[in-house]
Amino acid sequence: MEIFRFILAALLIAGGLFVAIVACKGMFKFRFVLNRMHAAALCDTLSIMLVLMGLVVACGFNLVSLKLFLIIVFLWFASPVSSHLLALLEVTINEHLHEQCDMTEAKRLCKEKQVDLSEVKKDLAEEEKEAANGK
């Protein structure tokens, strides 16, 4: 009985470490920042869940495993938000994004001319208002 628990825990921890190795390899293999972020998000969610589930199996269901569940819940809420914010930062800061991935025509032109898209939209809205008032 105990040996099954050990084998299950070892399998889960080994799976988690394998995912972490794959994520680390992905950090070095890709060329662009957004691809590397995709690989890092793998480690933040799947790898830590498998490892911590292995530890939960290894130590039985008591207060310690409740704390481990709490860590998993917190990380599964917080890590995707981190990835979202970092992707937002990258899209704002990167000036050569139109060469690296597909963008809509308007966004591509704005990136090439280094103009802010929200300002262009505001100018367009003002022009439309003036035209409607003029009529």
Next chain:
Amino acid sequence: MNLANAYHVLYIAAIIVLTLLLFFCLIRAIKGPEVTDRIVATNMMGTMIIMIICVLALMLDESYLLDVALIYAMISFLAVVVLTKVYTGVYKEKKQGGKK
């Protein structure tokens, strides 16, 4: 070998593998040409450290180390949130300064 030894070997192997991966992430944090690279690598290093602390908590049979791991998770999330705000502000300020 008995079961306690096997668990011990499993935990030590996990810690060694995670430490090696930590070192590689550090290389990416130093090398990364963009700012975002470095924040991503640091976040990943934080997650690996959380895994190491949890394994240590079971290895040494001290349950208060899990509190430390949870604090680490909170602080690394908070660091990403505040850093992205600050860097966006810095970039926009540079653009405004350049235009004026």
Next chain:
Amino acid sequence: MSKPRKDYEELKSVRFRRFIQGEREISTEVSMEEFQRQMDKEHEEDERLTYNYLNRPNVEMDPQADAKRFAEITGMKRFHKVYVFMAFVLCICIIGLLIYNVAYMPNYGSADAPTNNEVSEKYLEDGQADTGVVNMVTGMILQYRAFDTFGETHVLFIATCAVMILLFLKGKDEENAPHDPELDPEPDMILQTVARFLVPLVMIFGIYILLNGHLSPGGGFSGGAVMGAGLILYNAAFGFTKTGRFFNEKVYDILKVGSLALYAMIITYCLFTGANDIASIVPLGKVGAILSSGLILPINILVGVEVACTMYAFYALFRKGGF
């Protein structure tokens, strides 16, 4: 040439000095006028080059291309690579030296280490009976060495006062207004939705660490730091206006000064009951329960509130110059 002059010009030191200064070697068999003429010609060449350099046309130069050419000509790039490599090697050597040094220390927690003497034994044996705590570290810093902790809390207070003096902006100051909040990204729906769930979790975890100071590692300082982190997360997700509804300057003043004043009153009471066998009216309680160990629990709460206010104050002062 006359003989004294010829002897002078053929001295090894004079010829060496001429060689260092880059002047050509002129034979001494010629007459004096010819000699002077050749020296004048060399100096004239030098003066012409200097005049051309000082009056060169003022063209718009590219400093980066100039710097690159300079680096290539003088070998700076090679030097930079060698420098980086040597810095790396030096760091590895220092790390190796320190690890080699640590290997000589006694093992962690071994019985014959020099730190296991009668001082720590006395505290470990009598600590639980004297103070009523399970976590001996909290007993040390809040009972046996209570004045040191009191001083530390004062240091936090003074640090925040100093930062406020330097960075606090009152009212509508048009010139010195910080433009950090204008340059922030727009409020993010995803972050706000998640923050509604996560901020209460962080605050409850901070309060848990605070209240368990005497039972497991934690206490006032770490619990206060986590609560401050919760406040910062709320501020980063929702902005300064919404945070100002429940945490503005008045609340901050009351919390900070009030907690430090109460702490001072409790410590004054402990000053009289700590020695000379004067009993304190607060009972020690059962070991291991939450409400135990006398006055340590109130002190932990006050220190936690103080530290949380400090953390949030630093963040707000550096971002906005106010609350």
